[in-house]
Amino acid sequence: MRKMKPRSDVELKDVTNYKIGGRILYFCEVDKVEDIVEALNLAETEHLPFFILGAGTNLLASDAGFPGVVIKPVLRSIELEGSKLKVGSGLLVDELLNFTIEHALSGLEWAGGLPGTVGGAVRGNAGAFNGETKDFITEVISFDTKTGQLVKRDNTACMFSYRNSIFKAKGDEVILFVEFNLAKGDRGAIAESVQEKIDFRKIRHPLEFPSAGSVFKNVDVRSAPPELLAIPGLLIKNDPFPVIPAAHLIGRAGLKGLREGGAMISEKHANFIVNFNNATSSDVRKLIEKVKTEIMSRFGVRLEEEILLI
Numbered sequence: 001m002r003k004m005k006p007r008s009d010v011e012l013k014d015v016t017n018y019k020i021g022g023r024i025l026y027f028c029e030v031d032k033v034e035d036i037v038e039a040l041n042l043a044e045t046e047h048l049p050f051f052i053l054g055a056g057t058n059l060l061a062s063d064a065g066f067p068g069v070v071i072k073p074v075l076r077s078i079e080l081e082g083s084k085l086k087v088g089s090g091l092l093v094d095e096l097l098n099f100t101i102e103h104a105l106s107g108l109e110w111a112g113g114l115p116g117t118v119g120g121a122v123r124g125n126a127g128a129f130n131g132e133t134k135d136f137i138t139e140v141i142s143f144d145t146k147t148g149q150l151v152k153r154d155n156t157a158c159m160f161s162y163r164n165s166i167f168k169a170k171g172d173e174v175i176l177f178v179e180f181n182l183a184k185g186d187r188g189a190i191a192e193s194v195q196e197k198i199d200f201r202k203i204r205h206p207l208e209f210p211s212a213g214s215v216f217k218n219v220d221v222r223s224a225p226p227e228l229l230a231i232p233g234l235l236i237k238n239d240p241f242p243v244i245p246a247a248h249l250i251g252r253a254g255l256k257g258l259r260e261g262g263a264m265i266s267e268k269h270a271n272f273i274v275n276f277n278n279a280t281s282s283d284v285r286k287l288i289e290k291v292k293t294e295i296m297s298r299f300g301v302r303l304e305e306e307i308l309l310i
């Protein structure tokens, strides 16, 4: 039987969308439970932390690297039985959508252009265009790193909520397989709907540069200070509850185009900090702090990061 081989020649900048981050002590691609157990044993024996990595589209990794074991699930199976589609968590959302188009399965069109893996999308209940990852999920199978057991959950047991799930809350399970129940649809209409979302993103997002998407969470109107809500012309949108887009506040503060080393607040979308020229993690972190300070002093709002800093 093939033994999982940890690699020590991988840098976080090679395996994250931001293309930032130093060396990983042990990088383990895993495609079965035995591999995960081996990787966890390695971490335990050497008293090291471990981290589960998808496509790295929602995180900013440290220039100092990761002094532990990075576990990357590369399970990419696709099984279709009637309208039930069971896929491996390492499959890219993009690949999943291509399959649904090919087989005329409707329900996931909202995810057109959503970067990342199925596992990452399930963990954060990723969403866009009024859709959420949870919408058509019937079952998730994960591996509990604490108990060493496989766990099977139906949709309710996954406790999905806005950009959240039991997997994010617990933080100690590796998502392995996800089952969706999709409806039969019209192949052309599905393809067109997916393409619309991709085209929209191309216009709105600075996809020409590496990034981790929106850096800050939008501000929930329900917890916003009254002085902020009184500002004339303030933009409020539904996401899916009323929020003030962080991009709107950053734009109003005149911070678009602000640079630090190789990082820049995008001119196209103010909630994106892009890596336009070999940025370091520290460049991005400095910009994050500048934005937070400026938004607090101008609007009295504490912005919180949407991306994960590791």
Ligand SMILES: Cc1cc2nc3c(=O)[nH]c(=O)nc-3n(C[C@H](O)[C@H](O)[C@H](O)COP(=O)(O)OP(=O)(O)OC[C@H]3O[C@@H](n4cnc5c(N)ncnc54)[C@H](O)[C@@H]3O)c2cc1C
Pocket (backbone or CB within 6 Å): 017, 051, 052, 053, 054, 055, 056, 057, 058, 059, 073, 089, 090, 114, 115, 116, 117, 118, 119, 120, 121, 122, 123, 124, 125, 126, 127, 128, 167, 173, 174, 175, 176, 205, 207, 211, 212, 213, 214, 308
């Ligand atoms: C240009 C751009 C646009 C974006 N647009 C959107 C958007 O519209 N909506 C949205 O919600 N997000 C968006 N994002 C953010 C990102 O794409 C999503 O959060 C995505 O679902 C993350 O998936 P990933 O595989 O890259 O996860 P990673 O970034 O690798 O990891 C994110 C988290 O998930 C965990 N994780 C990953 N895989 C597993 C697994 N198998 N088991 C357990 N935990 C796991 C990691 O430990 C980490 O905590 C965007 C990002 C970019 C760069």
